[in-house]
Amino acid sequence: MKKVIMGNHALSWGAQLGRAQVIAAYPITPQTQVVELLSEMCANKTLDAKFIKVESEHSAMAACIAASIAGARTFTATSSQGLTLMHELLHWASGGRNPVVMGNINRAMAPGWSIWTDQNDSLSQRDTGWIQFYCSSNQEVVDTVIQAFRVSEAVMIPSMVILDAFALSHTYEVVDIPDQEKVDAFLPPFNPPIRLTPTAPHAFGGLTSPEHYFELRYKLQKDMEKVPDLVEQTGREYEKMFGRYLGQVEDYRCEDAELIFVTSGTAGYTARVGVDQLRQEGVKAGNLRIKMFRPFPFAKVREILTKAGKVAVVDRNISYGHHGVFYQEVKSALYGRDHNVPLFGYITGLGGRDITPEIYKEIAQLTLAKDKPEEDITWIGVKR
Amino acid sequence: MKKEKTMKLSLPTEELMGSGHLACQGCAATLAMRYVLKALGQKTALCIPACCWSVIDGPFPHSSLGVPIFHCAFETAASSASGLKAGLEMVGDMETTVVAWAGDGGTFDIGIQALSGAAERNDDIIYICYDNEAYMNTGIQRSSATPYGAWTTTTPVKHFKNRPKKDIDAIMAAHRIPYQATANTSYPEDLFKKAKKAKEIKGTRFLHIYTPCPTGWKSRPEDTVKLGRMAVQNCIFPLYEVENGEKYTLNIKPREKKPVNDYFRLQGRFRHLKEEHLKFIQAEVDHSWERLLKLAEPK
Ligand SMILES: Cc1ncc(C[n+]2csc(CCOP(=O)(O)OP(=O)(O)O)c2C)c(N)n1
Ligand SMILES: [Mg+2]
Numbered sequence: 188m189k190k191v192i193m194g195n196h197a198l199s200w201g202a203q204l205g206r207a208q209v210i211a212a213y214p215i216t217p218q219t220q221v222v223e224l225l226s227e228m229c230a231n232k233t234l235d236a237k238f239i240k241v242e243s244e245h246s247a248m249a250a251c252i253a254a255s256i257a258g259a260r261t262f263t264a265t266s267s268q269g270l271t272l273m274h275e276l277l278h279w280a281s282g283g284r285n286p287v288v289m290g291n292i293n294r295a296m297a298p299g300w301s302i303w304t305d306q307n308d309s310l311s312q313r314d315t316g317w318i319q320f321y322c323s324s325n326q327e328v329v330d331t332v333i334q335a336f337r338v339s340e341a342v343m344i345p346s347m348v349i350l351d352a353f354a355l356s357h358t359y360e361v362v363d364i365p366d367q368e369k370v371d372a373f374l375p376p377f378n379p380p381i382r383l384t385p386t387a388p389h390a391f392g393g394l395t396s397p398e399h400y401f402e403l404r405y406k407l408q409k410d411m412e413k414v415p416d417l418v419e420q421t422g423r424e425y426e427k428m429f430g431r432y433l434g435q436v437e438d439y440r441c442e443d444a445e446l447i448f449v450t451s452g453t454a455g456y457t458a459r460v461g462v463d464q465l466r467q468e469g470v471k472a473g474n475l476r477i478k479m480f481r482p483f484p485f486a487k488v489r490e491i492l493t494k495a496g497k498v499a500v501v502d503r504n505i506s507y508g509h510h511g512v513f514y515q516e517v518k519s520a521l522y523g524r525d526h527n528v529p530l531f532g533y534i535t536g537l538g539g540r541d542i543t544p545e546i547y548k549e550i551a552q553l554t555l556a557k558d559k560p561e562e563d564i565t566w567i568g569v570k571r
Numbered sequence: 572m573k574k575e576k577t578m579k580l581s582l583p584t585e586e587l588m589g590s591g592h593l594a595c596q597g598c599a600a601t602l603a604m605r606y607v608l609k610a611l612g613q614k615t616a617l618c619i620p621a622c623c624w625s626v627i628d629g630p631f632p633h634s635s636l637g638v639p640i641f642h643c644a645f646e647t648a649a650s651s652a653s654g655l656k657a658g659l660e661m662v663g664d665m666e667t668t669v670v671a672w673a674g675d676g677g678t679f680d681i682g683i684q685a686l687s688g689a690a691e692r693n694d695d696i697i698y699i700c701y702d703n704e705a706y707m708n709t710g711i712q713r714s715s716a717t718p719y720g721a722w723t724t725t726t727p728v729k730h731f732k733n734r735p736k737k738d739i740d741a742i743m744a745a746h747r748i749p750y751q752a753t754a755n756t757s758y759p760e761d762l763f764k765k766a767k768k769a770k771e772i773k774g775t776r777f778l779h780i781y782t783p784c785p786t787g788w789k790s791r792p793e794d795t796v797k798l799g800r801m802a803v804q805n806c807i808f809p810l811y812e813v814e815n816g817e818k819y820t821l822n823i824k825p826r827e828k829k830p831v832n833d834y835f836r837l838q839g840r841f842r843h844l845k846e847e848h849l850k851f852i853q854a855e856v857d858h859s860w861e862r863l864l865k866l867a868e869p870k
Contacts, residue, residue: 208661211654237657241650242688249647249685250654253618256641257658275644383639383655385614385667390634392642399631 188364194355195220197325197362198264198290198348201332203234204370205288207262208377209254211239211247213269216302217352218292221264244269248276248287255285256391258382260336264290266352267308268297274312277345281316281407283392286339286346286377288332289317293452294352295538303539304352306452306504310480310512316407318346318414319481323437323456325360327478330425330433333365337374337421342410352539354453365429373428411482418479435484437476438491440466444473445496446551449488449517451477454503454542461547470551477513485520492517493526499554501547503536510534510563531560535567581760583609592635594627597792599782599799600701601627602756604636604672607699607778610766613638615668616659618652620682621645622674623708623784624701646681648673649689652696668697668770675702675716679737690746693774697766700739700777703784711787718807719855720848721840723787728843735855740813743777747816751777754810757799761810761822781808789839798837805829806860811867819867831856 192200198221202210210229212222228234237254241247244265251261265273270291280287291309295301309319320335322328328350335346350356383391395403418435426432439459441447446465450458455476465472475491477484492498502511509515514532521528531554536542546567553565587608594601600623608615615638619625625642629635643651648671656669671689673682678700686698705723706712713723715737726732743751750772754762762780769776783798785791790798802808803823810822831853835841844852 209654209657211650211657237661239653239657239694240692241653242684242691246647246650246653246685246688249644249650250657253641253643253651253654254658254661257655257662257664259658259661261654261658276647279644382662383616383641384659384664385616385639388613388634388637388639390628390631390636390640390642393628393634393640394626394630394642396630 190362190364191359192325192362193220193357193359194325194328194350195292195357196224197328198332198350199224199228200364201329201348202262203228204329204365204367205262205333205336205374206260206376207234207236208259209237209239209251209261210263211241211250211254212263213241213244213247213265215244215266215269217294217356218264218266218269218290221290244272245276248273248280251287252276252280252283252285255287256283256383258377258379260377261287262289263287266292267294270308270312271296274315277312277315277317280345282403284343284407286343288335288339288346288348290332291347291349292352292356293349301538302352304354304503305537305539306512309347309349310504313481313512316344316411317481318344318479319349320346320479321349321451321477322355323453323476325355325358325362326431327433329362329364330429330431333370333374334421334425334433338414338417340377341417342413343379344407344410344414349452351453369428373425414482415479415484415486433478435479436487436491437478439474439476441473441475441491441494443471445471446554447473447475447492447495447498448547448550449475449477449498449500449513451480451513452503454501454536457542457544458501458547461544464544465548465551470555472551483516483520488517488520489524492521492528493524495528497529497531497554499531499533499550501542501550502532502534503542505534505537514563529559531565532563533565533567540568582606582763585609587613587637589635589637591629591633592627593629594623595786597783597785597795598627599756599784599795600624600703603701603762603780603782606756606759606762607766608636608638610763611668611670611770614666615670616655617641618643618648618655618669618671620648620673620677621708622677623703624672624674626708645677647685648677648682649685649696649698652698653689653692653694656695669695671696671698673700674707675700675704676706676714679715679739687746690743690748690775690777693748695773697769697776697778699780701780701782703782703787704736705787707784707787720844720852722843723840731843740779744813744816748777749774750812750814751779752812753779753781753808755781755799755803755808757796758803758810758823765812787840790837794837798834801829801834805831805834805856807831807834807856809860809863811863819863821863821867828860
């Protein structure tokens, strides 16, 4: 079924098709429509779920975690201030191995109150042990939520499905809504190996001495390391059933590229337009959009970027006192290998300032003009 | 032949709490758990946030309880319980009694937002606060349940707590939940009865259990039960129930209301208090008691 829906509703549709059983969520601009539609879906019984209308995001995540421990499939959605309010519980969900799936709308952090997009909210949660997917179209959102349930439940690690504020959350696009029966075949009911029940009483998450804690974290990392292959496999299976492939990265015209942009989110979609325009002007550009940020797709990134003449990483975020986050990550993926691709770091679009095809042209110009980067952050469009 | 006398036990002998837990000597919080589980039975699931009880139960992979426990974040007892109840029901378990089991800090302070949220939604959980009147897990710091005059490590003698204990029961009554009660481990039958009653009611139920803590109160372990009795007899911690935030029932009305002094003398945390402080406290206790009597008057 084809439908014109907004990005936020794509999250709700994903949750409905994935048959989420417990939803606990709290509204925040620009995520509100996600919970509004889910409330309707629950009220209309198109979705058989309990929706707990909690009093905060903090309680939303706590409730999802507990419901997940009981063996229910859980979903929530939030943004920015709400996501960062959950911080302690993000560690709880991954540490407790509860495969909660959550939508997050990338919105810049206050203060100055902003409702517009940048990635600092979700990227500052990068070490909480969540799988992170960054989307660039509404179709990708629906498909990613469904696959996130599969992947998360296979490794018992929670997933975040991330959309840019407004640029995606409020953009209407045609979406092919998958058939429920086919989704059911792809995504069987959640059946965790162990769950909380009085029939077999266990204590979950009790006091853990140095004797045991280390191993629990080791196992979390080992299971995280399984995710890249799992995402590939799951993606191929999904492609067979639904005709759309969703992997760790999307490479666009990278084969013969002298310059590859590294991008994410909707800026990664715009980058393709930039690439096409540059190619028309004779610049062999390509774009590597990182869809899965955690675990970081090291193998894919290395494979694609080592063929490039130069790499320009475009960050809509910043790690204060360090560099753009994707820039750091790509650098760490490439460091210590035989090849030595010049890596340029650009920061642009913070707080929702537009990232246009022209910006990619500017970045291409700056990158091609130099043999090697002279600084780790080149600011694009900042008023000084 | 002489007929043997048998004692009639007032509580079931079945135990859901084993030995080998990690509580201090004379800890009333352990008694509270033991009695409550006798009333609620094995089909019970606990959400325990950070508090003494998150340690008492025992380290991984041990547990001293025969019911499942979710050890949750400090401020999430209520929201975790709401989620757990929803989750269990969605997987077909409509029966299990879900209990949030938190200390006074996790209830009066950091967890009050989640508790208020669950109570307003009337989520189907029993919230139990065992009240030892301070943050004991972290080494005796004041909470908003710490009474006026008490020493704690953050309210040193020179600067003892100069505000009264927060009236959490009035706060819960204002939420008009179906059932709430105060209880006390020195009155096990009353506590048992209230837990049983709570179990049979749907919606948010709240039990506030007074639990002396020898370590934090600087009292003798053997005085734990005595202190509990005194707190009821001198009306510092009256035993009562509230239904729908309106119908107050006083469970124990002391024949003769005892003065507070003896109670204070048994606890090192109050040793610094002067006669004038005790007078002030007595007046406050009298005032609260009068107010409660009015609320419990037959209408
Ligand atoms: C968010 C957070 N802040 C602080 C702590 C540290 N902490 C653990 S238990 C506790 C006090 C608990 O007091 P209470 O709820 O009264 O239970 P008790 O220890 O007295 O049984 C504190 C402050 C924590 N675990 N989490
Ligand atoms: Mg306490």
